[in-house]
Amino acid sequence: MESSRPKLLFLCFIFLASAASTTAHIAEYDEYWEKKAALARAASQAAYNPNPESVANTFNADVHREMDKAEVEHAIMNSTRRGLRGRKKKGGPCVATNPIDRCWRCRGDWNKNRKRLAKCARGFGRHTTGGLAGRFYVVTDPRDDDMVNPRKGTLRWGVIQNRPLWIIFAKDMIIRLSEELIVNSNKTIDGRGVNVRIANGAGITIQYVHNVILHSLHIQDITQGNGGLIRDSETHYGLRTRSDGDGISIFGSTNIWVDHVSMSNCGDGLIDAIMGSTAITISNSHFTQHNDVMLFGASDAYSPDALMQITVAFNHFGRGLVQRMPRYVTKREYSPDNVWKDWSWRSEGDLMRNGAFFVPSGRDPDKSTFDQKDLIKAKPGTFVARLTRYSGSLDCVRGQPC
Numbered sequence: 001m002e003s004s005r006p007k008l009l010f011l012c013f014i015f016l017a018s019a020a021s022t023t024a025h026i027a028e029y030d031e032y033w034e035k036k037a038a039l040a041r042a043a044s045q046a047a048y049n050p051n052p053e054s055v056a057n058t059f060n061a062d063v064h065r066e067m068d069k070a071e072v073e074h075a076i077m078n079s080t081r082r083g084l085r086g087r088k089k090k091g092g093p094c095v096a097t098n099p100i101d102r103c104w105r106c107r108g109d110w111n112k113n114r115k116r117l118a119k120c121a122r123g124f125g126r127h128t129t130g131g132l133a134g135r136f137y138v139v140t141d142p143r144d145d146d147m148v149n150p151r152k153g154t155l156r157w158g159v160i161q162n163r164p165l166w167i168i169f170a171k172d173m174i175i176r177l178s179e180e181l182i183v184n185s186n187k188t189i190d191g192r193g194v195n196v197r198i199a200n201g202a203g204i205t206i207q208y209v210h211n212v213i214l215h216s217l218h219i220q221d222i223t224q225g226n227g228g229l230i231r232d233s234e235t236h237y238g239l240r241t242r243s244d245g246d247g248i249s250i251f252g253s254t255n256i257w258v259d260h261v262s263m264s265n266c267g268d269g270l271i272d273a274i275m276g277s278t279a280i281t282i283s284n285s286h287f288t289q290h291n292d293v294m295l296f297g298a299s300d301a302y303s304p305d306a307l308m309q310i311t312v313a314f315n316h317f318g319r320g321l322v323q324r325m326p327r328y329v330t331k332r333e334y335s336p337d338n339v340w341k342d343w344s345w346r347s348e349g350d351l352m353r354n355g356a357f358f359v360p361s362g363r364d365p366d367k368s369t370f371d372q373k374d375l376i377k378a379k380p381g382t383f384v385a386r387l388t389r390y391s392g393s394l395d396c397v398r399g400q401p402c
C-alpha cells in the first residue's frame with residue numbers, strides 16, 4: 001500500500017524488465033500475446049491509484065451513508081409492520097444494506113435497466129463498466145463443444161467477441177466448460193433472473209484484458225482443463241497448456257468486478273488475481289467448501305504485484321473453507337518477520353472469534369492527504385452479518401425488487 005513516488009518509478013522499471021517471463025498457460029507466446037501483455041501492463045500502471053487511502057476513505061464513507069439510510073428505511077418499514085425478519089421472502093420488502101446493493105437491487109425495474117449495474121461498483125474496481133457500451137447478447141445454448149469456432153448462442157461465443165457485450169441468459173442452465181473460458185475485454189456476464197451454474201468443467205480465465213463484470217453466477221466443482229487450441233478473441237486462437245482448475249483466474253488484468261457470485265470446490269483457487277492485476281473489487285460473494293480460497297499475487301519476487309489494488313467487501317466466507325481468505329502474496333505463518341514486517345497491515349474494528357488474532361505491521365498508511373476529521377473509519381465487525389446477509393448468487397425475479 002505504500003505509494004511514495006520514487007518507489008513507484010523503481011517498481012515500474014522492474015516491471016518492464018521481468019515482462020518476458022510471464023507466459024502462464026500460453027503454449028505459444030506469439031506476437032499476439034506479446035502485444036496483449038504489453039497493453040495490459042500499460043493498463044495496469046494507468047489504473048493504479050497512488051493514493052489508495054482516498055479510495056478506502058470514499059468507500060467507508062459510502063458504507064456509513066448507505067447503512068444509515070437503510071436503518072431509517074427499516075425503522076419506517078417496522079413501524080408499518082411489514083416485518084423484516086430473515087431473508088427476503090417473495091413479495092416481501094427488499095432490504096439492501098451496503099452501497100453496492102443499494103445502487104440497484106431494490107429497484108423493481110432492474111431487469112429493464114440491467115446496465116445500471118455498471119454504475120454500482122465501489123472500491124478499487126469502481127471504474128469497471130463491463131459491457132456497458134455494447135449490445136445485449138443472450139446465451140441460449142449451454143453447450144461448450146468447439147473451442148476454436150464456438151457456435152453462436154453459447155457463452156464462449158459471447159466472451160471472445162472483440163466488441164463490448166452485455167451477456168445475459170435465456171433460461172436456467174448448467175454450463176460445463178470443456179476448457180478454460182477465456183474472456184475478452186469489455187464484457188459483463190450477468191446471470192441475474194436465472195440460475196446459471198458453471199460446473200464440473202474448467203473455469204473462467206481473465207488474462208491480459210480489462211473491464212469485466214461477473215455477476216450472479218454459481219461457479220463450482222471446477223477441474224483442470226487439458227489445454228489445446230482455444231480461441232481467446234475473434235481474431236486469435238492458440239495453443240494452451242493445462243489450466244489450473246481455478247474458479248476465476250485473473251491474470252495481468254485490470255478493472256475487474258466480481259459481485260454476488262457463489263463459489264465452491266475448485267481444483268485450485270476459487271479466485272486468484274496475479275501478475276500485476278489491479279483495480280479489482282470482489283463483493284457480495286459467497287464461498288464454501290474449499291481449501292485455497294483467494295490468492296492475490298503468487299510470488300514476492302514478482303514486483304509488478306506492488307501495483308495490485310483489490311477491494312474485498314461484503315463477502316461471506318462460509319462453511320468448509322480452509323485457508324487463504326485471502327492470502328496476499330506472503331504466507332505469514334511460514335515466512336520470517338523480515339519478509340513482511342515492512343508491509344503496512346492494519347485491522348480496524350474487527351471482531352476476532354475462535355482464537356483468531358491479527359498482527360499489525362509496517363508503518364501507518366499515509367493519511368497525510370486527509371484532515372484527521374475527514375478520515376472515515378470502517379464500520380466495525382459487529383455489522384458484518386447485516387452487511388453480508390444477501391451474499392452469493394441472488395434469486396432475482398424479473399419485474400420485482402431483487
Ligand SMILES: *[C@@H]1O[C@H](CO)[C@@H](O)[C@H](O)[C@H]1NC(C)=O
Nearest residue numbers: 071072073074075076078084
Ligand atoms: C425492527 O423491529 C425489530 C423487532 O421488533 C427490532 O429488533 C429492530 O431493531 C427494529 N429495527 C429498527 C431499525 O428499528
Ligand SMILES: *[C@@H]1O[C@H](CO)[C@@H](O)[C@H](O)[C@H]1NC(C)=O
Nearest residue numbers: 133162163164185186210211
Ligand atoms: C474497451 O472499451 C474501451 C472504452 O470504450 C476502449 O477504449 C477499449 O479499446 C476497449 N478494449 C478493447 C480491447 O477493445
